[in-house]
Amino acid sequence: MSNNNRNSVMILGKRYNINTTTYLNFQFNNLTQIPESIGRLTNLETLRFDSNKLTQLPESFGNLTNLKKLFLEKNKLTELPESFGNLKNLEILDLYENKLEFLPESFGNLKNLKILDLRRNDLTSLPESFGRLKNLKKLNLGRYPLRFTSLPKSFKNLSPDIEIYMSYDNNRNINNNNYMGYANWRDSLRNYNNTDFVNKGRFTTETRDSMIKSFRPYKPKIVSNNTELFNSEFLKTNKLPPKNKRVYINTNSNVKNNGELRRLYNMNGINQYMRGRTRGHLHGGNFRMNQLKKLTYANIVIRKNDYLRNIKSRLLNSSLTKFNQLVNRIKNNLPSTISRTEVNNVIRSVKPQLLQKIFNKLKNSPSNNRVRIMNTMKNRGLINQNDITVMKKKLLGPNFVRNSKKPSPTTTTTRKLMNSNNARKSPYI
Numbered sequence: 001m002s003n004n005n006r007n008s009v010m011i012l013g014k015r016y017n018i019n020t021t022t023y024l025n026f027q028f029n030n031l032t033q034i035p036e037s038i039g040r041l042t043n044l045e046t047l048r049f050d051s052n053k054l055t056q057l058p059e060s061f062g063n064l065t066n067l068k069k070l071f072l073e074k075n076k077l078t079e080l081p082e083s084f085g086n087l088k089n090l091e092i093l094d095l096y097e098n099k100l101e102f103l104p105e106s107f108g109n110l111k112n113l114k115i116l117d118l119r120r121n122d123l124t125s126l127p128e129s130f131g132r133l134k135n136l137k138k139l140n141l142g143r144y145p146l147r148f149t150s151l152p153k154s155f156k157n158l159s160p161d162i163e164i165y166m167s168y169d170n171n172r173n174i175n176n177n178n179y180m181g182y183a184n185w186r187d188s189l190r191n192y193n194n195t196d197f198v199n200k201g202r203f204t205t206e207t208r209d210s211m212i213k214s215f216r217p218y219k220p221k222i223v224s225n226n227t228e229l230f231n232s233e234f235l236k237t238n239k240l241p242p243k244n245k246r247v248y249i250n251t252n253s254n255v256k257n258n259g260e261l262r263r264l265y266n267m268n269g270i271n272q273y274m275r276g277r278t279r280g281h282l283h284g285g286n287f288r289m290n291q292l293k294k295l296t297y298a299n300i301v302i303r304k305n306d307y308l309r310n311i312k313s314r315l316l317n318s319s320l321t322k323f324n325q326l327v328n329r330i331k332n333n334l335p336s337t338i339s340r341t342e343v344n345n346v347i348r349s350v351k352p353q354l355l356q357k358i359f360n361k362l363k364n365s366p367s368n369n370r371v372r373i374m375n376t377m378k379n380r381g382l383i384n385q386n387d388i389t390v391m392k393k394k395l396l397g398p399n400f401v402r403n404s405k406k407p408s409p410t411t412t413t414t415r416k417l418m419n420s421n422n423a424r425k426s427p428y429i
Helices: 036-040 059-063 082-086 105-109 128-132 153-157 182-193 208-214 267-274 304-316 320-332 340-349 351-363 367-379 385-396 398-402 409-418
Strands: 008-011 014-017 023-025 046-048 069-071 092-094 115-117 138-142 163-167 203-206 221-223 228-230 246-249 263-266 279-282 285-288 292-294 298-300
Touching: 008 036, 036 059, 059 082, 082 105, 105 128, 128 153, 153 208, 203 208, 246 267, 263 267, 267 279, 304 320, 304 340, 320 340, 320 351, 340 351, 351 367, 351 385, 367 385
Parallel strands: 023 046, 046 069, 069 092, 092 115, 115 138, 138 163, 221 298, 228 263
Antiparallel strands: 008 014, 163 203, 246 263, 246 292, 279 285
């Protein structure tokens, strides 16, 4: 390989010098993935991947430790790698309009972050580490205050001078006297960036303390085994209505003091019943259309064994590369009736199948790749040293015992690598 190739990275058919490249712009390229090799461009300071079709970032992304400005708006990202927390020099981060369901716990390591846009994702909470972002000056949450069930306790550790922007017509108990037009948000960001970072929307702005004071976590309604369910034909059923069709009548006769619903309806059935009417009378109670509420958040009382069996099925069908990500997603979205301890027990129960998957991967891989694969699996916490020893015996068969007194150089090297302390202990198994 020539020196030119060793000192450069090929992206979209063009080479970029790893020592001199500080700015890259890949807007509007319909990219679905970023090559792992981008992690070699460690001198990057500004990176634009906005308006593409990215679904994930490579693990090597965490190597871009000199990055100061990162634009990932208008993609399809569902999660960020744990290594994302290594971007400790990052000052501006645009994640507008993705599909993020949660932020990694390492997100709190972005201690130089000053501006963050999280609008139009699928977030329902922030990680507890979020309070470590003490240099954060501007945070745009969009409609999230309406969707969050709670704020992390560490939120109080943010700077008291932080400006928190929210969609002005979608907040909860927010001081409307603090309304700001979109130009104020956009222009304030230009002070840091000289680009049109965010230019859409109308917001209120709140401080840290007013946000904590104003925020009222939504108390989920409870759908229990005693809740009567009605389908689109307005008949009783045993099945829950589709998620986007669940409505309830917000009256004392239908909602108990603890939030439990006596009846849950299919929106289509209610609309049909109310056609031509301004007031309804059901089950001994009167109501108007404005008392009909969509069930956004609810504690659905479920059969625990069915839920845990579903988790086990998902884990067994997961690929090795996404196993840890799936575990994190499951643990971050547990209903109140399921504990993490119960999930951990399920994870332990699938260990034999997980080990068999890893063994099959090793068996079908070239022998010179097996050490690397085992080290990778160990670093991910999927196997431990005892598992590796057993797999080596199975892979090497009788030769392992026969040659144990005079191991070959390759075997000795393998043992040294596998006995290194680079791998972490499994957090799951």
